[in-house]
Amino acid sequence: MLLQKDGESLDPEGVELRQFLTVGRLRLDRFYHVAWVGDERHELTKQEFLLLDTLMRCSPRPVARDVLLVGAWNCNEETRTNRVEVYISYLRQKLGPQIISTHRGVGYRITAN
Numbered sequence: 001m002l003l004q005k006d007g008e009s010l011d012p013e014g015v016e017l018r019q020f021l022t023v024g025r026l027r028l029d030r031f032y033h034v035a036w037v038g039d040e041r042h043e044l045t046k047q048e049f050l051l052l053d054t055l056m057r058c059s060p061r062p063v064a065r066d067v068l069l070v071g072a073w074n075c076n077e078e079t080r081t082n083r084v085e086v087y088i089s090y091l092r093q094k095l096g097p098q099i100i101s102t103h104r105g106v107g108y109r110i111t112a113n
Contacts, residue, residue: 018030019031021053021057023059023110024110024112025037025038026095026099026110026112028052028056030053033046035052037096037112042094047073048087048091051087051088054072055100055110056110059109059110062103062108062109063107063108063109065084065107065108068108069083072087088100098111098112099112
């Protein structure tokens with residue numbers, strides 16, 4: 001449940017939530033789980049949203065795969081999984097291949113200039 005205080009949205013602990021995150025021409029609506037690239041609107045699944053939200057909050061820094069697993073799936077998996085790679089691929093198909101760059105040995109980064 002979101003609380004209102006002076007027109008600001010707060011989570012139950014009283015922390016302000018920003019409705020929109022913007023990096024370059026990419027904008028994410030955190031309340032409705034919708035992304036825009038320029039004027040193009042894209043509906044996101046829950047996992048796509050959580051992954052993109054994590055990447056955008058950390059921008060402009062690259063985000064390690066393990067950090068993305070915790071941010072999007074709230075898990076710290078010991079076994080090898082390709083969840084991050086699969087969902088990065090889904091986001092690239094939806095938003096465009098130039099939106100997320102791979103930094104080998106480091107992680108992924110939003111590059112929506």
